[in-house]
Amino acid sequence: MDIAALITWLLTATGGFIMLGIWINKGGHKAGSGSRLAPGLVFGHFGLAAIGLVLWIIYLVANESVLAWIAFVLLLVVALIGFTMFARWLPVRSGSNAESRFPLAVVGLHGLLAATTLVLVLLTVLDAS
Amino acid sequence: MSPAAQGSPEARPSERAKRPVTLLAGTYGHPLHPALVAVPIGAWLASFVFDVASHLAADASAFAIGARWLIGIGVLGALAAAMIGLLDLLAIPTGTRAFRFALLHLSFALTTTTLYAIGFAIRDSEPTGPVPAGPLALSVVALLGLGGTGFLGGTLAYRYGVRVADEATQAEGYQQP
Numbered sequence: 001m002d003i004a005a006l007i008t009w010l011l012t013a014t015g016g017f018i019m020l021g022i023w024i025n026k027g028g029h030k031a032g033s034g035s036r037l038a039p040g041l042v043f044g045h046f047g048l049a050a051i052g053l054v055l056w057i058i059y060l061v062a063n064e065s066v067l068a069w070i071a072f073v074l075l076l077v078v079a080l081i082g083f084t085m086f087a088r089w090l091p092v093r094s095g096s097n098a099e100s101r102f103p104l105a106v107v108g109l110h111g112l113l114a115a116t117t118l119v120l121v122l123l124t125v126l127d128a129s
Numbered sequence: 130m131s132p133a134a135q136g137s138p139e140a141r142p143s144e145r146a147k148r149p150v151t152l153l154a155g156t157y158g159h160p161l162h163p164a165l166v167a168v169p170i171g172a173w174l175a176s177f178v179f180d181v182a183s184h185l186a187a188d189a190s191a192f193a194i195g196a197r198w199l200i201g202i203g204v205l206g207a208l209a210a211a212m213i214g215l216l217d218l219l220a221i222p223t224g225t226r227a228f229r230f231a232l233l234h235l236s237f238a239l240t241t242t243t244l245y246a247i248g249f250a251i252r253d254s255e256p257t258g259p260v261p262a263g264p265l266a267l268s269v270v271a272l273l274g275l276g277g278t279g280f281l282g283g284t285l286a287y288r289y290g291v292r293v294a295d296e297a298t299q300a301e302g303y304q305q306p
Contacts, residue, residue, distance in 0.1 A: 017215065024219045029150050043151045050212040054205060061201065061249075 001127070002060055002068075005120035008113050009053055015110035019102050020046060028098030035098045036088045045081040048074050056121070065128040072125045075118050082114060142222040146291045154216040158294035162214045163286065166279075168206030172199045173245060173275060177268055183259040193256035200249045200268075207242040214238070217292055227289040234281035241274035 023042065028035040052074035059067040089099050089107070148157060155161035176199035183192035218235065221228045248267045252260070285291045 021219055024150050025223070039151055043153050047153055047212075050209075054208050054212075057208065058205065 001120055002056075002124045005117055005124055006056060006060060008117040008120060009056060012110055012113040012117055013049065013053065015106050015113065016046065016049070018106050019099075019110065022101050023098045026098035026101060033098060036092055037085050037099050041081055041085055041088075045078055045085065048081070049078045052078065065125070068121070068125045068128055072121050075121055079114065079118055082111070086111065142225060143227075143290060144295065146221045146227060146289070147293060147295055148220060149292070150216050150220050154213055154220075155292075158298060160217060160292035162210060162217050162292070163282070165206065165210035165213055166282070169203040169210060169242075170275065170279070172203035172206060173268075173272065176200050176203065177272055180260045180265050180268055189259040190256050193253070193258070193260050196260055197249060197252045197254070197256075200245050200252070204242055204246050204249060207238070207245070211235075211238060211242070221291060227285065227291060230281055230285055230289065231291070234278060234285060237274055237278040237281055241271050241278055244271035244274060 020042065023029065023035070023037065027033045028037060029039050029042070052071045055067050055071040055074070058064075059071060086107070089102070092100050093102070093104070093107075094100060149155055149160065153161070155164075176196045179192045179196035179199060183189045183196065186192055214235070218228075218231050221231050244267060248264055248271060251267075252264050286293055
């Protein structure tokens with residue numbers, strides 16, 4: 001289950017990178033770009049998810065349950081930021097913002113895989129404690 | 130601060146690659162990625178020294194344990210460096226030679242990290258003697274991959290000036306008082 005979480009986590013990250021690439025390519029990260037996704041939200045989501053992923057990998061090697069708990073709490077914050085961005089993205093998904101170019105399939109799969117990761121991480125944490 | 134650093138939206142492609150996409154990637158002229166790669170490079174090089182030392186020194190198993198730890202530290206450092214490196218990749222305009230070099234650099238780096246992760250996994254966690262030939266050979270191959278990764282990264286920075294401050298900013302360092 002812990003390895004399954006790692007796999008879904010990596011797949012989720014791939015989707016995130018696709019969206020990040022599109023967003024930056026369309027100038028979303030620049031001040032005054034008109035993007036509804038604040039750079040703090042985007043890079044906070046990215047940074048915390050990345051730290052969580054590295055902690056999860058250390059947990060897989062070291063088997064120290066406190067690391068899994070920290071990773072889970074980080075994922076909760078990441079999910080909260082993710083939901084915030086999703087809510088801000090919905091009204092402009094067919095507009096002309098940098099984030100309007102996100103393919104619906106990538107957004108949907110990213111969310112689905114993220115939710116799966118969160119559940120798998122929670123189950124692993126409960127199992128380890 | 131130079132005009133390029135202030136960020137006009139219609140900047141030349143080479144100027145775009147000089148600017149960080151976010152503060153997470155470091156400030157203008159102070160990229161974080163080349164600072165972070167010092168961790169895996171140092172750890173993996175030291176790991177190889179320990180591999181060799183495990184065959185020469187009296188306390189073989191101590192060096193073998195240390196070599197495995199250094200590989201692990203290097204893998205974690207490489208993962209952290211990769212996250213920040215990907216942010217710099219996004220700064221480079223796609224379809225350019227610099228972008229292709231960056232993709233090649235990324236492929237070399239991921240392959241090298243994977244080889245070391247495999248090396249960590251196949252090594253005995255409680256070794257009783259020197260590092261065996263198999264894991265040692267894998268480390269040699271991975272070390273070559275590391276060299277290739279560094280060469281490509283060097284090309285990106287010193288030849289194509291990715292995340293390097295523009296010449297107007299550089300000239301500030303040579304003004305006579």
